[in-house]
Amino acid sequence: MNIYAKDNKNNNFEREAIFKEAVSDYSKKNYDEALKTFQQLENTDKVSFELLFDIGNCYYRLDELGEAIQYWEKAKKLNPSNNDVNFNLKLANVKLMDKVILPKPFFLFKFYNSIRDNINIKHWINYLGIIFLIIILIFIAPKLFNNKKRLQRKISKLVFIPKYILILSFIVISLILFDTVNYNNNNKFGVVVVNKIKVKTEPIANGETSFILHEGSKVKILSQFNRIWYKISYFDDKIGWIETSKIGEI
Amino acid sequence: MFGTENKMIRTYFKKIAILLVVIPLVLFAERKIDVSVDRTVTNLRTPINLTIEFTDFSDFPKFDFDLGNSFKVIGGPSQSSNFSWINGKTTSTKKLIYQIVAKKTGELTIPSFDMKFKGKNYKTNNIIITVTNQTQKTQNRKSNNRNNDRQKINSQVDEKLFVDPICEKSSVYLGESIVITYRLYTKINIIDYNIPKINTISGFMVEKQNLIKNPKVVTETINGIQYKTADLFNLVLTPTEIGKLEIPPQNLRIEVSAQRRSNDPFDSFFSMSRNNVVNTIAPSKNINVIKLPNCAYDTFTGAVGNFNLSAKLSNSEIEANQAVTLKTTISGEGNLKNFTFPKPNFPSQFQVFEPKMKENIEVKNGQVVGNKTWEYVIIPDQKGTYNIPPIKFTYYDLNRRKYRTLTKSNLVLKVKRNEHLVEEHLKNLTRNEVELLNKDIRYLYLNESKLISLNYSPVKDLRNWLLYFVGFFVIIIFFVYRLYWHFILKNPIIVRRQKAFTTAKKELDQITSDPKKAFYKLSAIFNNYIADRLNLKGGEIHLQEIIDNYKNKKVDDEILNKIKSIWKDMEKYKFASNLINKEKLEEMKNEILNLM
Numbered sequence: 001m002n003i004y005a006k007d008n009k010n011n012n013f014e015r016e017a018i019f020k021e022a023v024s025d026y027s028k029k030n031y032d033e034a035l036k037t038f039q040q041l042e043n044t045d046k047v048s049f050e051l052l053f054d055i056g057n058c059y060y061r062l063d064e065l066g067e068a069i070q071y072w073e074k075a076k077k078l079n080p081s082n083n084d085v086n087f088n089l090k091l092a093n094v095k096l097m098d099k100v101i102l103p104k105p106f107f108l109f110k111f112y113n114s115i116r117d118n119i120n121i122k123h124w125i126n127y128l129g130i131i132f133l134i135i136i137l138i139f140i141a142p143k144l145f146n147n148k149k150r151l152q153r154k155i156s157k158l159v160f161i162p163k164y165i166l167i168l169s170f171i172v173i174s175l176i177l178f179d180t181v182n183y184n185n186n187n188k189f190g191v192v193v194v195n196k197i198k199v200k201t202e203p204i205a206n207g208e209t210s211f212i213l214h215e216g217s218k219v220k221i222l223s224q225f226n227r228i229w230y231k232i233s234y235f236d237d238k239i240g241w242i243e244t245s246k247i248g249e250i
Numbered sequence: 251m252f253g254t255e256n257k258m259i260r261t262y263f264k265k266i267a268i269l270l271v272v273i274p275l276v277l278f279a280e281r282k283i284d285v286s287v288d289r290t291v292t293n294l295r296t297p298i299n300l301t302i303e304f305t306d307f308s309d310f311p312k313f314d315f316d317l318g319n320s321f322k323v324i325g326g327p328s329q330s331s332n333f334s335w336i337n338g339k340t341t342s343t344k345k346l347i348y349q350i351v352a353k354k355t356g357e358l359t360i361p362s363f364d365m366k367f368k369g370k371n372y373k374t375n376n377i378i379i380t381v382t383n384q385t386q387k388t389q390n391r392k393s394n395n396r397n398n399d400r401q402k403i404n405s406q407v408d409e410k411l412f413v414d415p416i417c418e419k420s421s422v423y424l425g426e427s428i429v430i431t432y433r434l435y436t437k438i439n440i441i442d443y444n445i446p447k448i449n450t451i452s453g454f455m456v457e458k459q460n461l462i463k464n465p466k467v468v469t470e471t472i473n474g475i476q477y478k479t480a481d482l483f484n485l486v487l488t489p490t491e492i493g494k495l496e497i498p499p500q501n502l503r504i505e506v507s508a509q510r511r512s513n514d515p516f517d518s519f520f521s522m523s524r525n526n527v528v529n530t531i532a533p534s535k536n537i538n539v540i541k542l543p544n545c546a547y548d549t550f551t552g553a554v555g556n557f558n559l560s561a562k563l564s565n566s567e568i569e570a571n572q573a574v575t576l577k578t579t580i581s582g583e584g585n586l587k588n589f590t591f592p593k594p595n596f597p598s599q600f601q602v603f604e605p606k607m608k609e610n611i612e613v614k615n616g617q618v619v620g621n622k623t624w625e626y627v628i629i630p631d632q633k634g635t636y637n638i639p640p641i642k643f644t645y646y647d648l649n650r651r652k653y654r655t656l657t658k659s660n661l662v663l664k665v666k667r668n669e670h671l672v673e674e675h676l677k678n679l680t681r682n683e684v685e686l687l688n689k690d691i692r693y694l695y696l697n698e699s700k701l702i703s704l705n706y707s708p709v710k711d712l713r714n715w716l717l718y719f720v721g722f723f724v725i726i727i728f729f730v731y732r733l734y735w736h737f738i739l740k741n742p743i744i745v746r747r748q749k750a751f752t753t754a755k756k757e758l759d760q761i762t763s764d765p766k767k768a769f770y771k772l773s774a775i776f777n778n779y780i781a782d783r784l785n786l787k788g789g790e791i792h793l794q795e796i797i798d799n800y801k802n803k804k805v806d807d808e809i810l811n812k813i814k815s816i817w818k819d820m821e822k823y824k825f826a827s828n829l830i831n832k833e834k835l836e837e838m839k840n841e842i843l844n845l846m
Contacts, residue, residue, distance in 0.1 A: 015698070023696055046703055050695035057694055063633065063667055078702065084692035091691055094683045097675055122708035129717025136721045140728045181709055194599065195570045195632035195667075215632075 066193035097214030199240030325349030553645035555584010750782030
């Protein structure tokens with residue numbers, strides 16, 4: 001156990017040193033070197049939000065917008081409410097060649113989607129746990145004072161409204177959380193990492209071109225064929241096939 | 251009216267007259283076939299006119315015109331017909347005239363031809379032709395009196411003019427280009443010449459027939475005789491079959507200026523020479539074609555010769571979606587016409603169009619030389635630095651007698667983002683977006699805060715559900731507690747024992763101020779308390795029973811002593827109640843409370 005702890009500690013020191021080296025390369029504008037060093041850490045079995053964010057920055061500096069968006073999206077999955085990653089993504093999205101102007105959604109849907117996109121599932125599970133605990137205590141507390149009816153009545157009166165507010169919140173948050181987890185599990189996304197790509201109508205290299213996408217466009221991956229082709233949809237509107245090598249999975 | 255009738259009568263008479271002439275001609279004519287030649291002594295360079303004359307034949311009979319291996323037909327047949335009426339006898343003659351040439355020297359025979367016409371067989375005579383190596387001498391002049399004057403000129407010309415096919419190689423590889431140059435040797439003035447158009451030669455592909463304009467005249471001595479030579483034309487041929495192939499003799503018409511032998515002094519004074527057209531034969535040429543060794547290279551497309559490869563990009567740095575040209579050039583000598591360039595392997599990000607081919611091929615010193623260029627237009631659609639895989643070209647090297655692969659590597663194309671497209675895109679941005687674009691991305695994080703596994707899922711992480719476990723634990727505890735009390739309150743013994751203190755305490759608080767009454771009450775409270783705790787009957791308990799019960803429960807001796815003491819005091823004052831006062835009562839009450 002001690003040996004393991006010691007090894008773990010050494011690894012952490014080593015990792016920290018590599019990370020600092022990459023940061024140093026980046027600050028000297030050696031973006032290629034910085035990226036290679038960061039990728040060493042990425043190739044281990046553990047990553048961090050900061051690592052993915054920084055890799056995204058390296059790609060952005062190297063003019064690889066597709067990969068930059070891919071890594072920032074990955075970072076956002078770990079910390080959806082982080083302002084830095086959201087800002088970078090906003091900035092990168094302005095630079096995209098494919099600009100789709102969709103009709104404005106109903107404000108409640110927009111609100112709901114923005115909540116879902118920015119939910120940190122881990123935090124929300126914890127918040128929900130706290131609400132759950134409070135609700136339990138509210139229900140139990142009066143029962144503890146069976147001998148003191150007056151106190152019992154007082155407490156019951158005091159928690160009457162908050163109790164229902166908390167129950168309602170618990171149900172609503174649980175549903176949102178459930179929907180978010182379900183959405184994340186059932187939907188896989190990817191980013192176009194090549195400058196321009198012809199989306200085919202069928203998974204054949206010489207197939208007919210359905211539409212063209214440019215670097216950085218985010219697509220929903222619907223299925224995979226022969227490990228070479230992804231069936232994708234773009235804004236739930238256009239569907240086609242792209243070679244897997246041209247898509248960076250988020 | 252009468253005039254018209256006369257005309258008709260005259261027409262009928264004419265037709266009848268013709269029939270009267272033709273019918274006996276056909277019915278009673280004596281048919282014969284003659285074969286003749288314009289010369290019986292010839293050489294390999296002089297064509298022979300072979301005439302087959304059909305007398306009184308209404309049509310040409312069918313026959314197999316086979317000259318065997320000795321002669322080759324180089325022209326004809328031309329046809330002519332003649333109709334004569336001499337002394338009331340009509341004669342019809344038809345002629346087929348062939349131009350033939352001898353393939354070899356010696357006494358050669360033009361074979362007889364078997365013909366069949368209207369059920370009757372005819373056979374022609376053999377003709378013996380003497381073929382020499384030397385140019386024709388005057389013997390021939392005797393053979394044909396009719397063309398005496400013409401023969402005279404021809405014979406003069408033959409001696410002084412001939413054409414030879416010149417080829418440096420007698421053995422070539424299949425697919426290798428060869429050049430046959432037709433060279434004129436002459437001692438007389440040439441006015442003009444006519445070169446036959448050669449489209450096909452059996453076993454060869456005729457790549458090019460190159461007429462040499464303004465041929466260079468060179469003096470050359472052959473067998474002690476000085477000739478002026480000039481290359482008239484050359485043929486670029488590529489063998490398509492293996493084996494011993496023959497390039498057939500070629501007939502050339504040459505207009506010469508020849509001296510006229512005349513006794514007329516005016517002729518020599520006014521016209522020193524006259525122009526004549528002479529047919530001369532360039533003899534056949536044998537070429538041995540051999541097979542190329544087996545080739546295991548994918549990049550061999552049939553090139554045979556000696557070549558160099560060059561490949562370069564028109565630009566080494568471009569923007570995405572812009573075109574760049576890869577120019578591959580093969581230069582050198584060999585069958586440049588007969589191969590294509592093996593398609594290079596381009597990166598998949600390149601859109602490559604079919605190459606545009608340019609060639610600059612000429613015949614120089616009996617060799618096909620020049621260069622061939624393939625221009626590939628490439629449009630990379632993605633930015634990046636691309637190393638184009640080595641460009642390879644394999645050919646059969648005639649000097650080294652083996653296959654050789656030329657390679658051109660280190661072609662690097664750097665493709666940048668297409669700023670023009672980006673600028674076009676920026677035109678469609680809103681004000682806020684433009685403002686955003688003017689900002690830079692957020693800076694790096696300098697340290698890692700928390701490491702998580704790549705396949706981390708917050709839902710699967712039990713630590714995130716800790717509060718829920720706590721909640722459920724609290725619920726369980728609560729229910730256990732409730733259950734406990736539920737069972738407790740149903741057991742009267744436990745309830746009696748549990749309530750003993752509460753009841754006793756309550757009664758102690760309600761004790762009156764009268765010491766005597768209060769003492770009795772205090773005694774009853776104590777008794778009831780002890781009875782409740784030990785589940786004994788209230789009025790009938792004894793000290794020894796109490797002590798035994800508590801001893802069974804292993805209660806300390808100190809407590810037992812206190813119980814004994816209180817019990818004795820109670821007994822004592824039960825019988826001397828007037829001794830009791832307020833202070834004593836309070837003291838006993840406190841002792842009981844302490845004990846409880």
